[in-house]
Amino acid sequence: MTAIMERPQSMALxxxxxxxxxxxxxxxxxxxxxxxxxxPHQSHGTMTLDDWMKVVAECAELGVTVVQLIGGEPTAFPGWRDLVDHALSLGLEVEVFSNLYHLTETAWETVTRPGVRLATSYYSINAGEHDRVTRLPGSHRRTRANIVTALNRGIPLRVGIVRCHDEQFVEQARQELLALGVHHITVDDARGIGRAGNGQAPTMDALCGNCARGRVAILPDGTVAPCVIGRWLGKENVKDAGGLRRILSGPAWAQIAAGIPPKRSTVTGACTPNDSNDCDPSNTPACAPKYDVAPGPTTLSHCPPNDSQSCAPTEPACNPQFGL
Known part of the structure; x- marks a missing residue:
């Protein structure tokens, strides 16, 4: 007797x-x-500018409202400004998630355009501690200076503080950012993915629970993943026939989404671990505490000793100086 296989039904997009x-x-x-x-020695991946242009166009066709350019450092990718122009022309909002280490004047002109906002990561009020996280001396000084530049230019700015170790000056960094005039600040812990995984296989515990629901990520080789943190779950490529629409309406994607447990209690509705920074670069609603406060002077209860390791005479003895 010959078994008759039923054709799989199409999935909802x-x-x-x-x-x-x-x-x-x-x-x-x-x-x-x-x-x-x-x-510094990594590659851009195999997605070309034309490939990304097609992805942006399809995002607009599907009804996506925001595209975020992330990396690596997205402004290091040739043609990123063309992608911003393309997205804006199609009615999409754009967030550029930059390390703010270095932006050229043309880059500043691009991120100042209506419909564009900036996001960055920050690690400590203390220059030395910040630089040890980034492994690049001087990165704290340059990122902090460009945070101030973005605020002075009136660019919408979101800053995520990533807690990488227990004694990190996280709260002091938040107070510093508030005093500078940043009103959208999120705090998160480093996730055990990639370099932070120390060679261990990633687990679902690293995810916020909103992956594949409120957001989708496309990686430098075209792999479509539930988010940039859940990269190991991606199985299909946006460059294949049918593109993003086919993937998001297919059974493989539905299976991925169903396999990611939501991080809210079905009994109390309470939020489980904070997913507010690298796991939430597009500011999707989940468990992130947001500090949206009115502008005004903020004072620190204390100022930690500077360990910038620069020993420069111009280095302030108590970091930072707000000038308020």
Whole structure:
């Protein structure tokens, strides 16, 4: 007797609110907790500018509202400004998640455009502690200066503080950012993915629970993943026939989404671990505490000793100086 196989039914299309476009693995920094092993000697991947242009166009067709350019350092990717222009022309909002180590004047002109916002990571009020996380001396000074530049230019800015060790000056960093005028601050712990995984296989515990639901990530080789943190779960490539629409409406994607446990209690509705920074680069709603406060002077209860290791005469003895 011959068995008759039923044709699989088509799946409902899952349209994310935001799509993370991981343009490159190249970055000036070499952070010890980096989820994709970015660094100065890494490559841009195999996605071309034309490939990314097609992805942006399809995002607009599907009804995505925000695309985020992330990396690595997205401004290191040739043509990233063309992608911003393309996305804006199609009615999409754009967030550029930069390390803010170095932006050219043309880069500043691009991120100042209406519909574009910036995001960055920050690690400590203390220059030496910040630089030990990024593994690049001077990165704290340059990132902090460019945070101030972004604020002075009126660019919408989100800053995520990543806790990489227990004694890190996280709260003092938050107070510093508030005093500088940053009003959207999130705090998160480093995830055991990529470099932070220390060779261990990733687990679902690293995910916030919103992956594949509110957002989708496309990696530098075209792999479509539930988010940039859940990169190991990606199985299909956006460059294959049918593109993003086929993947998001297919059974393989539905299976991935169903396998990611939500991080909210079905009994109390309470939030489980914070997913507010690298796991939430597009600011999707989950468990992130947001400090949206009115502008105004903020004082620190104390100022930690400077361990910038520069021993420069111009280095302030108590870091930072707010000038308020």
């Amino acid at each position: 899952i349209v994310p609110e935001s799509v993370e476009l991981e343009l490159t693995n190249k970055c000036q920094l070499n952070c010890g907790h980096c989820f994709n092993d970015s660094g």
